[in-house]
Amino acid sequence: MATSATSFEPTATHIDIDAGNADTDNQLPPLPSPLPTPHPDFIHCNPPHDPTYRAHSVFLAGSIEMGKAINWQRHLSTSLSPLPITILNPRRGHWDAMAKPTPQDKTFRTQVEWELGALENASVIAFFFDKNTLSPVSLLELGLWARSGKVVVCCPEGYWKGGNVRLVCEREGVPCVTSFRELVPEVVRMLKSKGLEVPEGVKF
Template identity: 45%
Template sequence: MKTIYRAPDSIDAINQDILSVFLAGSIEMDKAVDWQKECEEVLSAKYVIFNPRRNEWNSDWEQSIDNVKFKEQVDWELNALEKADIIIMFFANNTKSPISLLEFGLYAQSNKMKVVVEENFWRKGNIDVVCEKYNIQQYKSLEELLQNLIKYKL
């Protein structure tokens, strides 16, 4: 059974008996480490994984609703965020992550979020306040969050 889905893989017929995790957060090429790969390795035996890090991404694509590939990516992410049972939100140092901040705001009240914000992320204070206000679980590191999900009883 397939457990890792990357944009633009179809997620329409996912087995809903297994919890799913969306890997939201910093992707900025050459700035953010590929933290999603670690999540896939640790979690894919227990969860269905939705990873928006597209293998054939082209940063030259025009970010326009009229660009078929770009719109496909954004639609896939929005659909996977809705479908996911858990959203890991990872904000890496030395990134801006504007789309991740948008997704964070969209899902802050969803009760799906588990957040890691590294100490030097440029908007850490804002994220901390939102997490406190909406009782969003925060972790000191990605490793701590992953260990929590491995121990989580289904």
């Protein structure tokens, strides 16, 4: 599985946000065993490095909350890895806890600008709202892109603003499912509607 190369070395001020919280509510289904074989042209990109875009790409919008959310991004990336696509994953592994959420902070600005650029260039934007998070930035992003014709949403029962999310999706004609198991085929369906040819023998 191709990934963005990095020589990053975390320091004492960095926190690991990749692990994510334990999936105590079973929001994610088990991954298949053995794991799917990645397509030779599949690539997984994280900030701060510039993405390498294939003809089709998926931005993983949704819950992170500094690692408090379950790592659904890893799960979706693995599930979609048999496709010749770029995964745009804003969960960057280690985050500098000293960074301030202001436009003047270089680390923060780099992260936000990476996300805004990737959202704009993605073929599909896949949202997952972890029911145990607030995810205000994800709500902002959904509002920005709901009318783009490239959004798919998974909003499990119990998410605190689930009613708002579902009504926005209903109004704007956005596919919205309640389980992660339904999210993967919806993302693939939208990719196919935008011209992606699924390799022979690959099923979702």
